[in-house]
Amino acid sequence: GESVGLHLPTLSVQEGDNSIINCAYSNSASDYFIWYKQESGKGPQFIIDIRSNMDKRQGQRVTVLLNKTVKHLSLQIAATQPGDSAVYFCAENMYSSASKIIFGSGTRLSIRP
Amino acid sequence: DTGVSQNPRHKITKRGQNVTFRCDPISEHNRLYWYRQTLGQGPEFLTYFQNEAQLEKSRLLSDRFSAERPKGSFSTLEIQRTEQGDSAMYLCASSPEQNTEAFFGQGTRLTVV
Numbered sequence: 001g002e003s004v005g006l007h008l009p010t011l012s013v014q015e016g017d018n019s020i021i022n023c024a025y026s027n028s029a030s031d032y033f034i035w036y037k038q039e040s041g042k043g044p045q046f047i048i049d050i051r052s053n054m055d056k057r058q059g060q061r062v063t064v065l066l067n068k069t070v071k072h073l074s075l076q077i078a079a080t081q082p083g084d085s086a087v088y089f090c091a092e093n094m095y096s097s098a099s100k101i102i103f104g105s106g107t108r109l110s111i112r113p
Numbered sequence: 114d115t116g117v118s119q120n121p122r123h124k125i126t127k128r129g130q131n132v133t134f135r136c137d138p139i140s141e142h143n144r145l146y147w148y149r150q151t152l153g154q155g156p157e158f159l160t161y162f163q164n165e166a167q168l169e170k171s172r173l174l175s176d177r178f179s180a181e182r183p184k185g186s187f188s189t190l191e192i193q194r195t196e197q198g199d200s201a202m203y204l205c206a207s208s209p210e211q212n213t214e215a216f217f218g219q220g221t222r223l224t225v226v
Contacts, residue, residue, distance in 0.1 A: 008153060034214055043204050043217035044156065089155050100169065101215055103155030
């Protein structure tokens with residue numbers, strides 16, 4: 001498949017370790033945040049979301065942390081697996097406009113065997 | 114329903130030609146979004162529909178671009194007089210309502226030669 005994100009920051013982790021991917025969002029009025037995973041040649045795939053009235057949300061092997069004070073979002077992946085290799089994007093939305101999801105710059109996650 | 118469907122998956126066209134892409138959203142999803150993605154970048158918002166109404170257009174959407182969703186179901190994105198700079202992945206997404214996660218299709222890869 002065709003690669004996306006050829007010039008993106010890369011995070012390399014050992015298989016089985018935990019991964020932490022960080023994101024700084026731009027708009028203090030944003031109140032809904034989403035993490036997407038994008039594999040080569042595919043569209044973004046929803047992973048987990050969080051609303052601004054929360055600071056932590058857990059899914060299966062994933063946790064999202066939100067720090068509104070510094071406008072920072074992180075995605076933690078537990079026990080990283082080869083299938084987690086992809087580009088990860090954070091995205092934000094403003095409820096008041098609720099019109100579009102704005103994507104941040106992505107991070108490429110690569111897994112060392 | 115297997116998700117958002119986009120056709121064609123790949124399109125190669127000569128500069129100056131017109132192209133049209135189709136997106137079939139998830140059934141009963143009211144919102145439909147178009148994004149454009151170039152290598153190394155996150156998806157950029159182009160436009161979105163609430164049912165058949167086009168509610169917002171990005172400044173990225175020049176006069177050569179037009180999108181429709183005539184019956185509030187599928188949508189088309191047409192690019193007239195294509196330019197090499199139009200080469201990108203065009204992504205479609207849908208969501209059931211505002212401020213919820215958007216589900217993406219696999220995209221249409223446009224190459225203008």
